[in-house]
């Protein structure tokens with residue numbers, strides 16, 4: 001009966017309750033949108049990076065990641081390969097020769113990261129093949145080279161044009177070779193496209209004089225969530241000579257911004273919560289002051305303070321629950337189509353691409369945040385009703401009955 | 405049998421620092437089944453006295469014995485408990501809960517005593533039937549006339565079988581015919597169910613039909 005009474009009391013002043021409800025619904029929908037959007041952006045940044053060339057886990061000679069020089073070749077390529085083959089968690093892996101060098105065309109030249117890859121295996125651990133926008137993917141042919149679109153523009157070369165790559169060899173001399181542009185790729189990151197070239201590993205080894213040696217193993221594992229476990233396991237097997245790095249180690253900025261994001265989400269929740277709580281306190285106070293006479297009568301009838309208190313808090317709680325449910329529905333109705341179509345940020349695409357996100361952002365809702373939102377608003381509604389309810393039970397019955 | 409007794413009751417209000425002596429030394433006794441009207445001019449202290457007798461307010465000095473227990477020393481929540489279990493109230497402005505129907509208003513009284521839903525519905529409907537207001541069951545207060553609302557309020561006040569029903573000017577907002585009908589209803593409850601009533605009123609009709617009359621003037625009993 002108290003629930004029924006509370007429900008009807010809410011609708012006594014329809015406009016006032018609707019205003020609170022609408023503000024809760026808007027707050028909730030905004031939280032869902034904001035969370036989905038930021039979360040989607042973050043996940044996209046991460047998965048773009050992982051699928052471009054970071055992969056889940058990389059193995060190098062210790063120190064390579066801080067100093068990417070050709071001298072840091074892997075101590076024992078066969079051993080690493082064997083260990084990876086034996087590990088059931090490792091789904092795909094491939095090896096890469098990586099070094100810094102120079103790429104020149106007839107008209108210009110540019111500093112580059114040279115990747116010597118195994119075309120077949122690389123295809124399984126990165127998206128380089130599907131990023132080709134002109135020409136073909138790499139084969140093992142000696143003169144094949146893939147270059148980024150931005151780099152092609154900079155060097156003013158097209159498919160079939162001749163380019164010369166140069167890089168230091170481990171003994172300090174310079175290795176170089178001539179290539180004809182086989183394919184041009186375009187990824188989400190214009191920075192990557194400006195600075196990366198791919199040739200076959202074999203060619204790279206020849207050019208750099210490091211036959212049968214490599215610098216990196218990169219892999220995709222079966223269960224993305226077990227990355228720390230797999231990493232630790234590999235490190236243990238490989239020993240101190242090697243560094244085993246997960247995407248978390250390799251993308252500290254993204255991981256950091258994801259952490260920051262969780263905190264900013266908390267603050268965002270807090271701000272919306274604070275805005276709502278004052279609305280609720282205000283509404284409930286007004287509704288209590290309008291009913292002083294009625295409370296006087298209830299007190300005269302012997303209604304316990306605890307019950308009266310509960311009734312008032314219940315009214316706010318119901319508003320909070322209804323607002324949360326409607327807000328959730330509205331938020332999800334907005335979210336679902338956007339999560340399929342994505343939100344097109346082509347206008348700012350240049351900025352986003354150098355940030356590593358891509359022009360279209362697909363919102364993703366995180367269950368954890370959603371659950372905390374579902375609890376947040378009813379909790380805040382109850383909190384906002386505590387003071388008004390306290391004021392109500394502190395009334396003197398005689399004063400309340402005669403209050404005009 | 406005595407159920408209520410007041411001894412040397414005094415109530416002094418403070419009005420902006422000026423003491424107002426609203427009740428000055430009242431002694432009275434109410435027996436089970438009494439039908440008492442407290443009359444007197446405006447400002448004579450009728451409401452004040454009724455509030456004291458109804459455990460809504462505390463006297464400045466003096467004692468009130470309800471069923472032989474001194475209630476002037478009791479805490480607020482004990483007084484609330486007494487009102488819940490033993491007293492019924494009728495107000496000048498009816499004061500039904502506006503969002504509840506007549507039936508629900510009567511049920512509400514019983515809900516406060518934690519009577520189960522089925523039982524309270526049955527009891528409320530029976531009593532409404534007895535008082536001839538069953539057809540009002542599903543009406544909200546704003547769909548009823550003043551007289552109808554006050555009948556519902558009387559039903560609400562007596563449904564828990566209180567020892568005493570207190571009513572501060574219950575007929576003041578009603579025309580004299582409606583007031584007469586309401587009085588008949590309460591007289592019937594008084595004689596049929598032996599419910600004790602204490603009213604305050606300056607309505608001539610109410611005073612004429614009183615079985616016991618207390619006339620107040622300046623906070624003192626005149627008769």
Ligand SMILES: Nc1ncnc2c1ncn2[C@@H]1O[C@H](COP(=O)(O)OP(=O)(O)OP(=O)(O)O)[C@@H](O)[C@H]1O
Nearest residue numbers: 417418419424426445446447448449450451452453
């Ligand atoms: N809360 C209060 N504070 C100060 N003075 C009060 C208060 N309540 C009542 N009084 C004063 O006490 C006296 C008695 O008031 P009370 O309301 O009991 O009279 P009453 O007989 O019920 O009058 P009426 O017929 O107008 O209802 C009056 O002088 C009134 O002004």
Ligand SMILES: [Mg+2]
Nearest residue numbers: 450451452572
């Ligand atoms: Mg009065």
